[in-house]
Amino acid sequence: MFHARRALRALLIPLFAGLALFTLPVTTAQAASTLTNGGFESDGSGTATPTGWSTYSAGGQNAASFTESGGHSGSYRLSHYSSAAYKVETYQYLSGLTNGNYTLTAWVRSGGGQNSAYIALKNCGSSEQRTNLPVSSSGWVRIVTSIAVTNNQCTISINSDANAGNWINVDDLTFASGSTGLSIKGADISSLAKSEALGGVYRTSSGTTSDALTVLKSSGMNYARLKVWVNPADGYNNKTRVLAMAKRIKAQGMKLLVDFHYSDTWADPGKQTKPAAWSGHTYSQLKTDVYNHTYDVLNALKAQGTTADMVQVGNEINGGMLWSEGSTDNWSQLAGLINSGYSATKAVSSSTVVALHLANAGDDATVRWWFDNAKTYGINYDAIGLSYYGYWHGTLAAAQTTLDDVASRYAKPVFIAETAYPFRLDSDDSLTNQIDTTGELVSGYAATTAGQTAWMNDVASIVEAVPNGRGLGVFYWEATWTAVTGNGWDPADATSGNGWENQALFGFDDKALPAMSWFSHR
Numbered sequence: 048m049f050h051a052r053r054a055l056r057a058l059l060i061p062l063f064a065g066l067a068l069f070t071l072p073v074t075t076a077q078a079a080s081t082l083t084n085g086g087f088e089s090d091g092s093g094t095a096t097p098t099g100w101s102t103y104s105a106g107g108q109n110a111a112s113f114t115e116s117g118g119h120s121g122s123y124r125l126s127h128y129s130s131a132a133y134k135v136e137t138y139q140y141l142s143g144l145t146n147g148n149y150t151l152t153a154w155v156r157s158g159g160g161q162n163s164a165y166i167a168l169k170n171c172g173s174s175e176q177r178t179n180l181p182v183s184s185s186g187w188v189r190i191v192t193s194i195a196v197t198n199n200q201c202t203i204s205i206n207s208d209a210n211a212g213n214w215i216n217v218d219d220l221t222f223a224s225g226s227t228g229l230s231i232k233g234a235d236i237s238s239l240a241k242s243e244a245l246g247g248v249y250r251t252s253s254g255t256t257s258d259a260l261t262v263l264k265s266s267g268m269n270y271a272r273l274k275v276w277v278n279p280a281d282g283y284n285n286k287t288r289v290l291a292m293a294k295r296i297k298a299q300g301m302k303l304l305v306d307f308h309y310s311d312t313w314a315d316p317g318k319q320t321k322p323a324a325w326s327g328h329t330y331s332q333l334k335t336d337v338y339n340h341t342y343d344v345l346n347a348l349k350a351q352g353t354t355a356d357m358v359q360v361g362n363e364i365n366g367g368m369l370w371s372e373g374s375t376d377n378w379s380q381l382a383g384l385i386n387s388g389y390s391a392t393k394a395v396s397s398s399t400v401v402a403l404h405l406a407n408a409g410d411d412a413t414v415r416w417w418f419d420n421a422k423t424y425g426i427n428y429d430a431i432g433l434s435y436y437g438y439w440h441g442t443l444a445a446a447q448t449t450l451d452d453v454a455s456r457y458a459k460p461v462f463i464a465e466t467a468y469p470f471r472l473d474s475d476d477s478l479t480n481q482i483d484t485t486g487e488l489v490s491g492y493a494a495t496t497a498g499q500t501a502w503m504n505d506v507a508s509i510v511e512a513v514p515n516g517r518g519l520g521v522f523y524w525e526a527t528w529t530a531v532t533g534n535g536w537d538p539a540d541a542t543s544g545n546g547w548e549n550q551a552l553f554g555f556d557d558k559a560l561p562a563m564s565w566f567s568h569r
Contacts, residue, residue: 172197182491186444231520233270267566409441432464478544
């Protein structure tokens with residue numbers, strides 16, 4: 048992913064400790080009163096108030112809620128639509144519930160544009176829980192919302208506050224015991240140390256100068272990702288720098304993902320260049336190089352009290368790593384190299400999660416091909432990380448298909464190792480941004496602070512919905528890479544410039560952006 052205009056890539060991490068968040072409560076909730084007509088099949092089409100449901104509209108616009116043909120699995124669905132602006136709620140009240148945790152699941156589509164469109168659980172004795180409907184005008188996507196019922200009752204709500212012509216489809220709702228949530232709400236901050244050294248400043252949303260990590264932590268970030276290069280030209284993102292930043296990360300109470308590129312510069316699907324120091328080495332020597340480098344960095348982290356919680360063995364290794372010896376043209380050798388990194392990681396800390404990271408979460412066939420080969424050749428790993436940039440990697444529905452498929456097929460937890468979205472299109476330096484035109488954007492997500500915020504919440508919702516608690520979370524890619532002279536994409540060229548500052552989580556005025564609110568996603 049490092050073409051002329053894509054001079055970037057790096058991210059990856061899962062965590063097993065986080066799986067505890069997905070276990071069922073001690074008191075398993077059993078609905079004494081169950082959801083009625085969750086598939087909207089009982090009435091045919093044209094029904095404003097489907098069997099079992101109620102409709103409310105303060106403006107008398109109940110007709111904006113109706114059943115119609117074209118269901119997700121059955122013949123019919125619920126839709127909200129009107130040719131005039133409307134506010135409408137379709138809801139169902141359940142009583143006689145056993146107290147405990149419950150999850151609402153729904154299949155949805157939306158053309159976008161609403162002031163708000165969401166599913167919710169409310170009047171359940173604890174704080175209302177909502178999940179916004181992602182913009183997905185063709186493919187159905189599954190979203191979830193979970194809540195603790197403490198008063199033996201709950202209201203299931205489908206809510207639209209919409210402009211003229213806006214629409215949603217909802218179908219196949221289920222309400223059952225269990226809870227959901229993300230254990231990883233993270234960001235890659237590999238750019239931070241160099242930015243600070245060159246005068247980069249970070250501010251709170253109100254403008255107070257602060258430590259970027261403090262600002263991110265206060266917004267809810269709980270996991271940091273750092274890439275490590277072997278001997279980079281600028282002396283950043285190497286072992287020494289990673290050790291220093293790790294202390295700051297752990298001091299904030301965050302967890303740490305270490306992303307090994309096994310290169311002196313960017314590694315991604317387009318290039319996996321061996322470090323200069325390893326360039327003439329045989330395959331056997333490279334296995335030793337991988338082990339020693341991985342062990343050296345991770346053991347040094349452990350020795351200073353900042354043990355890595357997760358490790359990526361390679362970065363976006365769709366085509367393998369350490370080319371040519373470790374390319375996917377030679378799976379047995381690639382397996383040996385990856386397993387060398389896995390063994391080194393576990394030798395330092397058996398509890399550190401080892402993730403393997405591919406680009407393009409929208410391409411299920413390629414991800415499946417890769418991990419089928421990983422199984423065939425005995426590659427060891429604990430979790431699967433995928434890059435997902437919606438403007439390059441396809442629809443949210445396609446990404447959900449991949450996440451759900453690989454989590455089930457390989458019985459491994461999954462996470463989005465990299466994603467991001469622009470909050471504007473213009474540049475804050477002389478280099479053209481990687482995403483700089485409206486034609487490149489994801490339909491329904493503007494290059495605004497609101498669009499950036501919606502994108503991140505909707506990606507998080509897709510990961511949260513992965514079945515069986517296998518969706519670990521999301522890492523935002525390069526939250527701190529603002530435009531600072533000298534901190535460009537090329538470590539060997541101080542004048543190279545930054546094509547990513549319009550996708551950072553700090554604005555051109557260095558203030559924290561509203562999209563940081565995604566870190567407080569359930």
